[in-house]
Amino acid sequence: MRAVQITRFGGPEVLDVVDLPDPTPGEGQQLFDVATAGVNYADTHQIEDSYLAAQRLPLVPGAEFVGTPGGGGPRVVGLLDGGGYAEKVAAHPRLTWQVPDGVTDEQALAVVLQGSTAYHLLRTSAHLAAGETVVVIAGAGGVGSLAVQLARRWGAGRVIATASSPEKRALTEELGADAAIDPALADDDPKTFTAALREANGGRPVDVVLEMTGGNVFAGSLSALAPFGRVVTYGMAARQETAAVPPGALMQKSRAVIGFWLAHCMARPAMLDDAMTELLPLVADGALRPVIGGRYPLTAVREAHQDLLARRTTGKLVLDPAR
DSSP states (O other), rough: OOEEEBOOSSSSGOOEEOOOOOOOTTTTTTEEEEEEEEOHHHHHHHTOOOOOSSOOOBOOOSSSEEEEEEOOOOOOEEEEESSSBBSEEOOOGGEEOHHHHHTTHHHHHHIIIIIIHHHIIIIIISOOOOOEEEEETTBHHHHHHHHHHHHTTTTTSSSEOOOHHHHHHHHHHHHHEEEEEEGGGEEEEEEEEHHHHHHHTTTEEEEEEEEEHHHHHHHHHEEEEEEEEEEEOOOOOTTTTTOOHHHHHHHHTTTTEEHHHOOHHHHHHHHHHHHHHHHHHHHHTTTTOOEEEEEEGGGGHHHHHHHHTTTOOOOOOETTOOO
């Protein structure tokens, strides 16, 4: 089979398209033919070995796919521990879900990892309550664009998004954000970012921030919280050091910092079932709109990662193993 393999850690230049033996299914696994593979920002960390779990070489990146069982069967979307950038994958059927008619491969891939993340950020980690103000960092991205819509759907009083260009900020407002600001305001001083968030909320502190950048954006978000406010952190996109938070700073305003990593839901498949059984029908009905950012040939995987890192993309990126 054709697959993307890395034999050294680094940037997009380490992604090589090679011929490999078909994967051998482990205990309880099944072989699937991949029609479309999903690309996530975490993949850029994986190939650098800069993410939460240490990586071992050689490896095939990729945590999600849409395909069919090797012996034939319905189209499914599934999650993986790795190996998704390939023509075939070995996956646990318990971590696959049938894709409804009318839902495209790209839409299903937007939902399975990024949509499930947005779901659990709001429901499980933040415990969003009706009327609360929600800030979605990177609101035009794969997780953010769905989180904006879900926060609005689930009763947020006000939704504020950040996005790095006027076009992306306009998109977040089209998806349901009440206001959108430039995260570059945090580049020099987190206090400037705090002030911008509060200004976008009518001069008031905010209740929930879904934060995936780190560094000054994290610091500015934490300072913007109202009493009993929560920052849910689920990424490290800035690739810069984030200042430690002393317990006293949390107690002073009854604030909380909550970490989230979808990998822990994979060990509790029922949590993923909760998300998928609610989100896939919403997509099929047109009530939830995944933003699709581009379909790249497998041979253009380096370009996909370069575009993602350079913030040239919006929404969900996928790979076509047949090209």
